Amino acid sequence: MKLDSMYQDVILDHYKNPHGRGLRDGQAEVHHVNPTCGDEITLRVRLDGTVVGDVSYEGQGCSISQASASVLNELLVGKEIGEAQRIQQTFLELMQSKGRIEPDDEMEEVLEDAVAFAGVSKYPARVKCALLSWMAWKDATAQALSDTPGSAPAPKESA
Amino acid sequence: MTPISSTGRALPGLLDTEAIRKDFPVLDRLVHDGRKLVYLDNAATSQTPRQVLDALAEYYEQHNANVHRGVHVLAEEATALYEGARDKVAAFVNAPSRDEVIFTKNASESLNLVANMLGWADEPYRVDRDTEIVITEMEHHSNIVPWQLLAQRTGAKLRWFGLTDDFRLDLSAIDQVITEKTKIVSFVLVSNILGTLNPVREIVRRAQEVGALVMIDASQAAPHMALDVQQLGADFVAFTGHKMLGPTGIGVLWGRQELLEDLPPFLGGGEMIETVSMNSSTYAPAPHKFEAGTPPISQAIGLGVAIDYLNAIGMDDIAAHEHALTEYALERLREVPDLRIVGPATSEDRGAAISFTLGDIHPHDVGQVLDEQGIAVRVGHHCARPVCLRYGIPATTRASFYLYSTPGEVDALAAGLEQVRNFFG
Numbered sequence: 001m002k003l004d005s006m007y008q009d010v011i012l013d014h015y016k017n018p019h020g021r022g023l024r025d026g027q028a029e030v031h032h033v034n035p036t037c038g039d040e041i042t043l044r045v046r047l048d049g050t051v052v053g054d055v056s057y058e059g060q061g062c063s064i065s066q067a068s069a070s071v072l073n074e075l076l077v078g079k080e081i082g083e084a085q086r087i088q089q090t091f092l093e094l095m096q097s098k099g100r101i102e103p104d105d106e107m108e109e110v111l112e113d114a115v116a117f118a119g120v121s122k123y124p125a126r127v128k129c130a131l132l133s134w135m136a137w138k139d140a141t142a143q144a145l146s147d148t149p150g151s152a153p154a155p156k157e158s159a
Numbered sequence: 160m161t162p163i164s165s166t167g168r169a170l171p172g173l174l175d176t177e178a179i180r181k182d183f184p185v186l187d188r189l190v191h192d193g194r195k196l197v198y199l200d201n202a203a204t205s206q207t208p209r210q211v212l213d214a215l216a217e218y219y220e221q222h223n224a225n226v227h228r229g230v231h232v233l234a235e236e237a238t239a240l241y242e243g244a245r246d247k248v249a250a251f252v253n254a255p256s257r258d259e260v261i262f263t264k265n266a267s268e269s270l271n272l273v274a275n276m277l278g279w280a281d282e283p284y285r286v287d288r289d290t291e292i293v294i295t296e297m298e299h300h301s302n303i304v305p306w307q308l309l310a311q312r313t314g315a316k317l318r319w320f321g322l323t324d325d326f327r328l329d330l331s332a333i334d335q336v337i338t339e340k341t342k343i344v345s346f347v348l349v350s351n352i353l354g355t356l357n358p359v360r361e362i363v364r365r366a367q368e369v370g371a372l373v374m375i376d377a378s379q380a381a382p383h384m385a386l387d388v389q390q391l392g393a394d395f396v397a398f399t400g401h402k403m404l405g406p407t408g409i410g411v412l413w414g415r416q417e418l419l420e421d422l423p424p425f426l427g428g429g430e431m432i433e434t435v436s437m438n439s440s441t442y443a444p445a446p447h448k449f450e451a452g453t454p455p456i457s458q459a460i461g462l463g464v465a466i467d468y469l470n471a472i473g474m475d476d477i478a479a480h481e482h483a484l485t486e487y488a489l490e491r492l493r494e495v496p497d498l499r500i501v502g503p504a505t506s507e508d509r510g511a512a513i514s515f516t517l518g519d520i521h522p523h524d525v526g527q528v529l530d531e532q533g534i535a536v537r538v539g540h541h542c543a544r545p546v547c548l549r550y551g552i553p554a555t556t557r558a559s560f561y562l563y564s565t566p567g568e569v570d571a572l573a574a575g576l577e578q579v580r581n582f583f584g
Contacts, residue, residue, distance in 0.1 A: 002192075
C-alpha cells in the first residue's frame with residue numbers, strides 16, 4: 001500500500017513514543033501554526049555555547065507533525081549549531097523535493113531517522129506538517145542567536 | 160426500487176441516485192490504483208453535472224461577449240443569458256424582485272459587501288462607534304473576519320452568541336446580546352462544521368424589535384433545502400454557486416430592495432454608474448450599483464443551469480434524501496468505536512455535514528488513510544476555528560453528503576474508518 005511510504009514504522013514509533021516532548025528552559029520560544037489544518041507547536045531552544053543544548057516542545061497535530069518534532073529533538077540536540085543548521089537545510093531540501101530525491105547513503109548519514117519522511121514529500125498537503133517543527137526550530141534558533149551576540153555564527157538563510 | 164443499505168434496511172425518501180450520478184462524470188473516476196471515488200466533501204464544494212458543463216461550453220462556443228454594452232448579436236445574447244440567470248436565482252429564493260439579486264464572486268464577497276455598505280452608510284444604517292454588531296461563535300471565518308474588520312475600522316463593538324454543549328446556539332440571553340445598540344445581526348443558517356440548523360425566527364424577531372438589520376449566511380443551506388427569503392424575514396442573504404452544482408467564481412447576495420437603494424456602493428467602476436464626470440458620478444440602480452466591472456458571466460449562466468437542475472429534482476426531495484442519508488450515517492458512525500460526533504447527534508434540525516473525532520487519531524491522519532481508499536473527506540478546522548476552540552478539539556474530520564450520495568458511500572466511510580483504526584491502533 002502506498003500509505004506505507006508515508007507512514008513508515010519509524011514515523012509511527014516516534015508518534016507513539018515522542019522524544020523530548022514538554023517545555024523546558026530555553027533562550028527563545030516560538031509558536032508556529034499550520035493554518036490549513038490547525039496544527040500548532042510551541043518550541044523552545046536552549047543553546048549551550050555553540051551547541052544545541054535542548055529543543056523542547058509542546059503542541060498538537062497529526063502523526064507526521066508530531067513525529068517530525070520528535071525526530072528533530074533526537075537528531076539536533078547535542079549537535080554544533082552549524083551542523084544542526086546543515087541538517088535542517090538538508091531536511092528542508094528533502095521535503096521540498098516532491099518525492100524526486102531518493103535519499104542516498106550520504107543523506108541517510110546526515111538525516112538518520114529523518115530520512116523516513118522522504119515518502120511524505122510526495123504528498124504536497126502534508127509537507128507543511130513535516131516541516132512545522134523544523135521551521136519553528138530555525139526561527140527559535142535565529143532568535144536565540146541574535147539575543148546572545150558573538151556566541152555562535154549567525155544562522156544561514158534557507159530557501 | 161428503494162435502495163437497500165448494507166444492513167439490509169430500506170431507507171425511505173432516497174432519490175434515484177443511480178440516474179442522478181450518470182449526470183456527474185467525475186463520480187465515475189477511479190483514484191489511487193483503481194479505487195472508486197467516494198466523494199464526501201460536498202460542504203467544501205459540490206460536483207458539476209454535465210448540464211452545467213455543457214452550458215459553459217456552449218456559452219463560450221456560441222455567445223461569448225461582454226454584457227450590458229455593445230449592440231451586436233453576441234452582446235445581446237450574453238446579456239440575455241446573464242440576466243436570465245438572475246431571474247432564475249430570484250425565483251429560486253422567492254425574491255420579490257429580480258433587482259434584489261446581486262452577483263458576487265462567492266459568499267465571502269457577499270458578506271464583505273454588506274459589511275462595507277454598512278461602514279459607509281448614512282443613518283440609520285451606519286455602523287460606527289457606540290453601535291454593535293452581533294454574530295455567533297458558530298460562524299465560518301467569512302462571517303467573522305469582515306465584521307471584525309468593520310468593528311476595528313469604525314469603533315463598533317462586536318458581540319456574539321456562544322454555543323451550548325449540545326452544539327446549538329445559546330440564545331438564552333438573546334435580549335442582552337441583541338440590544339438597541341445593535342445595527343446588524345449576521346448568522347449562519349446551517350453550520351458548515353457542526354451541521355446545526357439555526358432557529359431563524361427567534362433571532363429575526365428580536366432583531367426587528369430593536370431595529371437591527373439581519374444577514375443570513377445560507378452557503379450550506381441554499382444547496383440543500385428550499386430557501387425562501389421572504390419567509391426567512393432577513394434583510395440580506397448570502398450564498399455561493401459552487402456548493403450547489405454551479406461553477407466557482409459566482410456568489411449571490413440577496414438584499415431587500417429599499418435597502419439596496421439606500422445603501423452606498425462599495426466597489427466603483429464600469430457598469431455600476433449612471434453618469435460620470437471628472438468631479439462626481441451618479442450610480443445605476445441596484446443590482447448594477449453593486450456589480451462594478453465585467454461580472455462573472457459564464458459562471459452566472461452556469462449557476463442558472465445548476466438551479467434548473469436542482470429544481471427539476473426538487474429541493475424538498477433533495478432535503479428528504481439528505482435527511483434520510485444523514486440519519487443513516489449518524490447511525491453507522493455511532494457504531495464506530497471511539498468516534499465522537501461533533502454536532503447534533505440526531506438528524507433533527509441539522510444538515511448533511513457530519514463532523515467527528517476518532518479517538519486521539521488526528522483528523523489529518525484519518526483523512527489520509529481514507530483518501531488512500533478513495534474516500535474524500537475534509538479535515539481541519541473547516542474555517543471555523545472558534546468552534547474547535549469552544550469544544551476543546553484541534554480539528555475534526557467531516558463527511559458531507561449531497562443529492563448524489565448513497566447509503567453505499569456511507570458504508571464505505573464506516574468501513575474506511577475501521578481501516579483507520581487498524582492502521583493507527
